Amino acid sequence: MNAGPGVATRVLAAKVLEAVIHRGRSLKGELVTALAQLPDPRDRALLEAICFSALRQRARYDAALQLWLQKPLGEKDGDLRSLLLVGFAQIDAMGLPAHAALSATVEAARTLGRPHQAGMVNALLRRAQREGFPESDPAAAWSAWLRKKINLEWGEHANAIFQASAHAAPLWLRVNRSKGTRDEYASRLQEADIVSSIDPNLSDALRIDLPVAVSALPGFAEGDASVQDGSAQQVADALPLGPGAHVLDACAAPGGKAAHLLERDPSLRLLALDVDQRRLNRVRETLTRIGAQAEFRVADASDTQTWWNGEPFDAVLLDAPCSATGIVRRQPDVLLHRRPEDLSSLVALQARLLDGVWKTVKSGGVLLYATCSILKDENEHQLSRFVARTADAQPEALDARYGHAAGHGRQRLPGEQGMDGFFYALLRKRNSH
Numbered sequence: 478m479n480a481g482p483g484v485a486t487r488v489l490a491a492k493v494l495e496a497v498i499h500r501g502r503s504l505k506g507e508l509v510t511a512l513a514q515l516p517d518p519r520d521r522a523l524l525e526a527i528c529f530s531a532l533r534q535r536a537r538y539d540a541a542l543q544l545w546l547q548k549p550l551g552e553k554d555g556d557l558r559s560l561l562l563v564g565f566a567q568i569d570a571m572g573l574p575a576h577a578a579l580s581a582t583v584e585a586a587r588t589l590g591r592p593h594q595a596g597m598v599n600a601l602l603r604r605a606q607r608e609g610f611p612e613s614d615p616a617a618a619w620s621a622w623l624r625k626k627i628n629l630e631w632g633e634h635a636n637a638i639f640q641a642s643a644h645a646a647p648l649w650l651r652v653n654r655s656k657g658t659r660d661e662y663a664s665r666l667q668e669a670d671i672v673s674s675i676d677p678n679l680s681d682a683l684r685i686d687l688p689v690a691v692s693a694l695p696g697f698a699e700g701d702a703s704v705q706d707g708s709a710q711q712v713a714d715a716l717p718l719g720p721g722a723h724v725l726d727a728c729a730a731p732g733g734k735a736a737h738l739l740e741r742d743p744s745l746r747l748l749a750l751d752v753d754q755r756r757l758n759r760v761r762e763t764l765t766r767i768g769a770q771a772e773f774r775v776a777d778a779s780d781t782q783t784w785w786n787g788e789p790f791d792a793v794l795l796d797a798p799c800s801a802t803g804i805v806r807r808q809p810d811v812l813l814h815r816r817p818e819d820l821s822s823l824v825a826l827q828a829r830l831l832d833g834v835w836k837t838v839k840s841g842g843v844l845l846y847a848t849c850s851i852l853k854d855e856n857e858h859q860l861s862r863f864v865a866r867t868a869d870a871q872p873e874a875l876d877a878r879y880g881h882a883a884g885h886g887r888q889r890l891p892g893e894q895g896m897d898g899f900f901y902a903l904l905r906k907r908n909s910h
């Protein structure tokens with residue numbers, strides 16, 4: 478039997494979700510393999526949109542299944558459950574026309590070897606379409622230990638964090654200053670019928686609330702604009718740099734922040750370091766696309782003996798590996814995969830990185846510590862411990878544009894001003910005399 482149009486996309490989406498939800502696989506990794514099987518870019522975009530929407534809204538859809546199914550799905554029904562999430566996401570979060578979503582998803586049940594359950598899939602999708610979804614708590618998507626931590630640490634803000642993390646982010650663009658002004662680029666978008674807005678606190682950013690494919694963005698391939706969340710763009714504002722400064726980007730891959738710094742000042746002498754060779758190659762690609770120059774090095778930044786030639790840096794950016802709890806809306810599988818022991822090893826790694834790269838900052842120079850985490854262990858507590866054990870580290874204040882006051886730094890929570898959750902802390906090295 479020949480599967481109807483769109484069936485293959487639904488089958489692949491169900492397989493991706495099954496691997497991510499039931500077998501601990503990463504969404505990014507599974508998507509790479511699945512996307513390679515779809516030649517049409519529209520199908521690829523649909524596959525991604527289904528997987529992200531289903532994972533973001535997983536708690537709501539699970540709650541509906543619990544209510545609607547007389548007998549809960551068994552352990553061996555991971556693919557069926559995933560297919561139902563695929564169907565729900567299309568009807569609900571993505572608002573696709575029901576006829577297309579329904580028939581392709583029901584057909585996908587057959588392709589997945591479950592012809593005897595196609596009727597049930599059909600009935601559940603029709604019910605969802607008719608009744609909508611029951612009220613449910615977005616916090617249910619978070620594992621108990623993380624939920625407890627967020628409630629404890631963020632109290633009155635916790636609900637807003639859970640809500641914001643279940644919704645798609647707007648598309649934030651960073652306009653390449655070295656190629657033209659933001660106003661000029663906004664006009665080019667307008668000519669292409671793409672509506673964008675500015676944020677008064679972000680000088681290079683344009684926000685697009687109805688996301689479009691990057692291929693539709695004028696001059697994207699030439700590096701006239703890049704995709705980067707507003708919070709990530711603020712890193713360049715928080716790091717004070719003189720012209721031609723010697724800069725270390727200690728955890729540089731995939732290179733968004735290095736690119737931004739170099740677009741602002743191509744005269745910087747920037748060393749892009751990352752422990753992961755393949756990821757560092759992406760920094761090279763990113764910088765090539767925007768036409769910027771840098772030095773590259775694969776190394777563990779904390780182990781300065783292996784890579785540092787002793788010439789101090791005016792400024793160090795430490796955009797540290799973290800729990801990614803501030804960007805759950807972009808990486809919804811974080812909620813399925815983070816374990817308490819991951820957090821302890823991340824906190825230890827961040828401390829090692831801080832101690833290591835601090836040695837490379839020149840007297841009077843600065844270090845900006847940033848994470849896309851909202852957990853205090855990785856952010857304000859990490860910084861308090863560092864400042865307490867580091868005699869020459871002097872915290873410098875960042876203003877309210879960077880979010881809530883959080884110890885020696887500032888914390889933006891997910892969704893605030895439409896941006897990702899992010900932490901920033903600026904430290905200056907006291908002159909040693």
Ligand SMILES: C[S@@+](CC[C@H](N)C(=O)[O-])C[C@H]1O[C@@H](n2cnc3c(N)ncnc32)[C@H](O)[C@@H]1O
Binds near residue numbers: 751753
């Ligand atoms: C949050 S990402 C950095 C994002 C990057 N700054 C950007 O704007 O595109 C963290 C990076 O740290 C790298 N990393 C992890 N441990 C490291 C280490 N010990 N030394 C250097 N890089 C490390 C990871 O490979 C990852 O690319």
